[in-house]
Amino acid sequence: MAAHGAAAAVHDEQHHSSTGVDNTKMAMWAFLGSECLFFGSLISTYLLYRNRVLDGPRPHEIYDIPYTSVSSFVLLMSSLTMVLALAAIQRRDMRGCRIWLLATAMLGMIFIGGQIYEFTTFVEEGLKLSTSTFGSSFFVMTGFHGAHVTVGIFMLLALFGMSMFGRLDDADGPRKVELIGLYWHFVDIVWIVIFTVVYLVPTN
């Protein structure tokens, strides 16, 4: 049921490809490569400052490892639902794709809810952006990660909406889901690093 217009659009996007690879996919991987430097800068700043606490709580006085483990698990599972959404649309199971997309978005929202709760608890317990270098670097690092997750949730809901209006039904649909999926998995990978390096690695 791919309309002529849709085929022309696909033809446009993939008209010329010296490597056989899609332009937007290459662009997303290039962008994710640069994001490694972005999060690397944030995480390395945190590593510099986590033990410089002249005021306020120290990291392991305030971290709730069991709590964060649960939210980490939630985000990890959202990567599974994301890739299941892609598998579904690749076999033209549009309903399945919608379900898994929604599941991914909801798991993401649970993660963000968990982050918000964690942040407000920390503030109540005396750790704010302005408390110490640890506070500043912790909140900015995890805050930017959370902002990335939030952007991802918006994109997932947008995909869900597009699917409801039949705009993922053409031959180009899987590419769009794959693209958002790459971004989502990357955001999960960053959390894998943050969870280990920030929460689990012991501090002095």
Place this chain on the structure above:
Amino acid sequence: MTHANPLEPEEPGHHPGPSTYVKVAVILAIVTAIEVALSYIPGASPALIVTGLLVMALAKFVLVALYFMHLRFDNPLFRRLFVTGVILALIVFAVYLTTLFARGGAAPLVTGS
């Protein structure tokens, strides 16, 4: 010059299905559980804990990249783009952190009470 067809995988070879993805997810969950457990072991040397944690985090990173992000089955160009970013980040940040932690003769960093 070839055209990429989004309906067909770039390599007609092995293409994981949902069952593979679920298996990977189970492994990820188990490794996470081990990581958390490891961080609680009393009396274990910090060096051992940190090494173990980093190894496991790396394993999870690689699994998500290779399977969920499909890097294992895709055009090597993507792997190269991404790995370049990862390695560059690791090197430059390790170097600058080293210069900041290894300052000889400077006033010691405050380590709190």
Place this chain on the structure above:
Amino acid sequence: MASAAVPRRGMFARPTAKTGVWGWVTTVDHKKIGIMYGVTAFVFFILGGLEALAIRTQLAAPNQETLSADVYNQFFTMHGLTMIFLVVMPMGTALMNYFIPLMIGARDVAFPRLNALSYWVFLFGGLFLYSSFFLGGAPDGGWFGYAPLSTELPGPGMTFYAVGLQILGVASIAGAVNFIVTIINMRAPGMTFMRLPVFIWMTLVTSFLLLFALPVIAVALFQLMFDRVYEANFFNPAAGGDPLLWQHLFWLFGHPEVYIMILPAMGIVSDILPTFARKPIFGYAAIVFAGIAIGFMGWGVWAHHMFTSGLGPVANSAFALSTMFIAVPTGIKIFNWLGTLWGGDIRFTTPLLFAVGFVAMFVIGGLSGVTHSIVPHDAQQHDTYYVVAHFHYVLFGGAIFGIFAGLYYWWPKVFGRLLSEGLGKLHFWLMIIGFNLAFGPMHIYGLQGMPRRIYTYPDGMGWNFWNLVSTIGAFAIALSVLVFLGNVIVSRRRGEIAGADPWDGRTLEWSIPSPPPEYNFAEIPIVKRRDDWWYTKYTETPEGVPTPVHTGGVDVDDEDEDPGRHIHLPDPSYFPIVAAAGLPVTGYGVIYENPVLIAAGLVVTLLGLFGWVLEPSAEEGH
């Protein structure tokens, strides 16, 4: 070319104008975008130049009060920010934008609307930065913004710095992604990597440098912003904040940044010298690999900007060695440029003069740079005018001369008329003499101890005479720029009509009309070798002398009156400018600590992006 029914998506119909103001505002054509980048960057060049003239007027003699210390700080900061972020980088982008598709045999870049977004974000970012002059004071903490000075300077200036550069960074990183995908994925059939013009290779390396370096300064700028506006402690000494954190993050970006500025110019020169020597570039592979090597090694030298910051002898020695080594690939390029000219049939046109000027001036700047790599020397030279001499030789004598070479070389292709050779040569000689008068003496009074960034100096230091010479040189440069402007105006209507190939060029852009049609190539060329265009025109005698092929070249005056009528191009769009417009609104929200403005800007950008994603790149029906 519009279809009978223009699609209506969202509130407004898809724009179709290809002319007039609306045509420029909604364009996604890389050529128009390139022209807009060039014109905007040139206006900023004038502004940055006026700032320089003010600085030089203030420093022409000791103890002057033409500019107060406070105003002086704003002028030297904005001069640096302008020349780096609003002139050299966007001028390079202008030429890259216009010529990448033409040189690789493509019809446009990979993401035309993203390309437009980059331009509008650049324009709005530049205007945002300059609005600071009228809104409480321009940035005054130096272009390098060292913390904790930059975190604690009163007034909005350094917040404009943090936010303005952030906005500009978005434009550059979008452009980098665009060019990387274009060059890797949109080459004409037969255009293998080793057949690409050197300019394209240098653009590819530059784009990777941008891709990986910009995120680091983005983090530093966010940290600076959080410290200034939201009381964070990243650089607060009382909380243990570390000034070296800023320096590391800044220079991790800042050093690749200087290669970002010079590599495109090196690429331009590598394509100009062969054209006017009628010889292929000497050692193509070596030049390409040297460029790639500079890209990689550029990541290993950043702390040479921090030799006097107390890193210690081990770190200093390591970075001194890496800095010395990076001179090697640069040297390879220089020898190859000389080798290209050697034995060539040289035509001394204005582009060639600027290209040769580039090589000479860049060598001088490179030599002073090598002296910085020796740590004890640097301890003497750091923060003196010797450094100012060094970077102006490589960035003005280098990048700007290279850019002017490119402008004179490619002007006929873009506008269909040649610039006057007479005025061009006058421009060149005035500029190179003025430039050396302005910056040569800085080596001297720098070594005599005159520090950087001082708004005045006392009498009796022995600096008076050469400072005056520098000021005279600066005004000579300004005069030469007026000559260039005069050339542009005069040549608009009286310039010689160029035709497709006025220089007897070697690369693909000379095979299409001047100016090129919207679709660039009526038929995508099939490339058989490097410098393919040259070899369709010439074959070589056994002695290596080019002789014309009797059926050579392509008949550009095609009998087909509309060869492009079958060609399907992306349609104009207003979403890029809409998405771009939200960014400065959010920026002002941060400056004025107004959450409503912050949110409003984000909403505008979001709506722009949303509309963009739902709109196909080209409409059906035409």
